[in-house]
Amino acid sequence: MKGKNWREYEPYGRRRKKRRRRKGGMMRRGLLLVVLFALGYGGFLLYYAISRPYMIALDAGHGGSDGGAVGVIQEVTLTESTVEKLQNLLEADGRFRVVLSRKAGEGKSIDERNAKLRRWRPDILLSIHGNANEDSGAYGFECYPSPPGYDNHQKSLAFALLLAEEMEQAGAKLRGRNGVRFGYYVEGGKKMLVESDDTTVYPYGTFGMLRNMNWPAVLVEQCFVTNTADVENFGTEEGCQKAAEAYYHAICRYLEGE
Ligand SMILES: [Zn+2]
Structure with a gap:
């Protein structure tokens, strides 16, 4: 029973973890995009200020x-x-x-x-x-x-x-x-x-x-x-x-x- 339980629940647990990881990955990518955008926009403003x-x-x-x-x-x-x-x-x-x-x-x-x-x-x-x-x-x-x-x-x-x-x-x-x-x-x-x-x-x-x-x-x-x-x-x-x-x-x- 112990082993069965382990087999039964373990894959389920893994799937959940995977899904969570995928979710976390999306959030991280989103955050990265926001940071890159902010850096890009900040860089643009800095360039604009320095060149003018x-x-x-x-x-x-x-x-x-x-x-x-x-x-x-x-x-x-x-x-x-x-x-x-x-x-x-x-x-x-x-x-x-x-x-x-x-x-x-x-x-x-x-x-x-x-x-x-x-x-x-x-x-x-x-x-x-x-x-x-x-x-x-x-x-x-x-x-x-x-x-x-x-x-x-x-x-x-x-x-x-x-x-x-x-x-x-x-x-x-x-x-x-x-x-x-x-x-x-x-x-x-x-x-x-x-x-x-x-x-x-x-x-x-x-x-x-x-x-x-x-x-x-x-x-x-x-x-x-x-x-x-x-x-x-x-x-x-x-x-x-x-x-x-x-x-x-x-x-x-x-x-x-x-
Ligand atoms: Zn006047």
Whole structure:
């Protein structure tokens, strides 16, 4: 009986063991695939990060229910179109990774957009806006680097000067002294704009997107959405492409000269 029992049960036991082993084998293979996939994906990310050393942060002004200024076109149309074109240029270059403060069509507050970009610790931040004026004759390009007193002021000013230079070469009229100004919010939330030779350190905050940044940060007013000729030059699809190319050249020049 003992022997019979042994014969009877032993093969059964073996079969069970085999089945368990097969099951365990499948699990191990599955795990191996997951590990290989993770290594592959991690390797890809590492390769992507190493082969593209620069991180560029782009902010399309406004968005969602806030369309910005309204003129011949709405401001947000210009900001999203230019960001998309600039992102394409940067990614095609091969040296840049791009982080956006928000997706096209998405509505996010300035604080949320600022916080998101800061988390990525980019090499450069460019925030794109369109200008507006009750006087439809007003036109031209101006940009706002982090102002005097900010840690990143010098770097931001150098980048702003290149942006203005490239936009002038693309045919834009530079407003004010050289297209570069500093912007502050004074008491009561009123805006105060000064020329780039005013190096006074004012006790006022600047534009929300430029705050708490350690890297060059500039806000551009690409053109006046309230001026027909300006929109034709820098607010249409071709115009936004022209501006995006000017910004792309300025970014390349700034980082190459660093
Ligand atoms: Zn704006």
